[in-house]
Amino acid sequence: MPLTLQDCRTLDANDVLRPLRARFALPEGVIYLDGNSLGAQPKAAAACAARVVEQEWGQGLIRSWNSAGWIDLPRRLGDQFAPWVGVGPGELVFTDTTSINLYKVLTAAARIAQEDAPERKKLISERSNFPTDLYIAQSVCQEYGLELVLLEPEEIAAALQPDVAICMLTHVNYRTGAMHAMQEVTAAAHAQGILCIWDLCHSAGAVPVDLHGANADFAVGCSYKYLNGGPGAPAFVWAHPRLINRFWQPLSGWFGHAAPFQFTPDYQPAAGIDRYLCGTQSALSLSVLQCGLDVFTEAEPYGGMAALRRKSLALTDLFMQLVQERCQGHGLGFATPGDHALRGSQVCLTRSEGLGVDGKDSGAYAIVQALIARGVIGDFRKGDGGKHLDILRFGFTPLYVGFEDVWHAVEHLHQVLESGEWRQPQFNQVHAVT
């Protein structure tokens, strides 16, 4: 029997996480399915920003580095969030950007590999990894004489061979929502003496992550997606305690020094994850980020990550089922796996080339634009004209997306496709997209 709107309302009524939706300021008339690109604004962020600007900065001035605890923000927020990715206090810091943190850990890994196994010359990753990861890897490979080998996901297991130094993967793929089995891949890599770096941009706060359980080596991730930390909020970085003190990372700024306020001319790296800090961080961005993390802390008594994961899968299951029931005959496919164990918190629809208004493109961009005009915000990711098709991407943040939202989103998609309104010229003018 097909699902009904009433079924969705019943699911919302029974949703234990429902009270947390009120923590977010969501615009009227918008169904926001792009929290995997930029998370929604926690209501507390407005008062927090005002406090930091007017009280801490305006009144406290320089004194606030100590009195308002600005100096401790990277570590304090790291400790607050650490359990959500299965690491201990003092092991993770929020700082800089994902790209920069990846450079730090990739360089550390390259130096460890150079020392322990200089004959290993490959760094393997996924061809459709988020590009900035590949760009940073290109740079590190150039500096350390490594070869960057890009693979399809199904080729990775066989590629974990003794000629590989580092395996760098994004846990949940940004284009497909497919999730790697972190524990199995890490174990297979370690069995071959390969270091494993995980990018958690699309999994932190969205799916269960247990870095110690997986015995991972390094991890980075961003805070502006599922963590709702704000546009361009600081990223995080983690290194396994067994590796952390083996090398400095090359961005050896004063905040990574063992005694930054001694102002000594020689760099002495701090012990532990503090050595992955570099320059002065934005107290404003970090403070506002905390408002996002606080909602996770608040989610603990509601069942924590297990509850978030249950709801996330229920949301993505529902979306997939409704799309199958109601959007047949429009050339849509699923890039996201049906298997729960392989799925992140997003659903990506594919659309083949040649279905667009000009008979050449896929029309996926125009469909997304038509949905946005109706207040259903997802996003578009371009294919490569070959194996990787154009993508309509929809993220489901269980903290604030409801089941009725999913119903209406698919209803709008259905109408956009059936009516052909996506063919209108204004939806087919490509602008820069983020």
Next chain:
Amino acid sequence: MPLTLQDCRTLDANDVLRPLRARFALPEGVIYLDGNSLGAQPKAAAACAARVVEQEWGQGLIRSWNSAGWIDLPRRLGDQFAPWVGVGPGELVFTDTTSINLYKVLTAAARIAQEDAPERKKLISERSNFPTDLYIAQSVCQEYGLELVLLEPEEIAAALQPDVAICMLTHVNYRTGAMHAMQEVTAAAHAQGILCIWDLCHSAGAVPVDLHGANADFAVGCSYKYLNGGPGAPAFVWAHPRLINRFWQPLSGWFGHAAPFQFTPDYQPAAGIDRYLCGTQSALSLSVLQCGLDVFTEAEPYGGMAALRRKSLALTDLFMQLVQERCQGHGLGFATPGDHALRGSQVCLTRSEGLGVDGKDSGAYAIVQALIARGVIGDFRKGDGGKHLDILRFGFTPLYVGFEDVWHAVEHLHQVLESGEWRQPQFNQVHAVT
């Protein structure tokens, strides 16, 4: 004839820049002489932060990367500020931190030197340069096989020899307020084939800087001091157009790509300064920073940098004269040059070891603490027990510091010294200082 309070009031009454002081939220009862560490809060920053959080993020969500222009902030703010350091539009971006930007330009310089003059093996700098600069230089030297040679300021001219690849200096010294002659040093370095990198942390917005006039090669600087961009606000980076496209910098993140939203797996650096961008930047921090830059834009009709410099020198002259007149006999000296051509926008007082309460330290820390307790905020920088004495540091931001402030600051210093109140135990307990 000694100066009087009335003289100072007359100077304020005649100060053409006086209206700009009203742009800043300064706490009641505070004389703020630490704008060289963290600049004061522009009043506009409060409404700006509220707009970015509640409207752009909360209501606009992901759409604001385009509709609110977040994507252009690094370049747009760079173009706005470019004339204040003598560079053209499209040449400077605000992004990341000073430490990270220094890593980018130092690496680029090291690669250029490696290609053009591989026999040059020295990177010279000043021993009392701000430590993070030296730490980053240590890292780059290690990677590129260079030797970091640290010099006293008076040794630099003679050290500009053909064995030097790079000369990296901070224009105005953070400990002494002494300013290098950027044009002369750069010319002397170039005459020997040496690349010149300038750190403008203590000079951007504080003293006239003309990077093209000096024919500098690279520059970096921070925005949270004299630019009043907010705690930990994004830094800036500039590269001379003749060098900019010769190499990628190694932090080759997606925002430095020629076409970031094509999501291609290969890195292709953007032409120009955009290639010095890396990861996603905080739209909140950058937007708030603009409030600081806007005050500079507003200062243009009042005479711009020439007027700021005139007032800055008048303020530091006044402070030095009043300290000489009213604080004799307490073991204070001047680290800051009397010569205008050699002075930044701060005055640093020295105090010899052995004058403190325990007969070992200098008492400088306690004097600064006693001043802070009276609402006069400067800061303390520790000496090295040798050539570099303990420092009492006072910054004079001409946008908001007045001449009467200077009078009262010195009066408080006089009273703290004469009364001996700095000897009280609570001022002698050393905490972390920033």
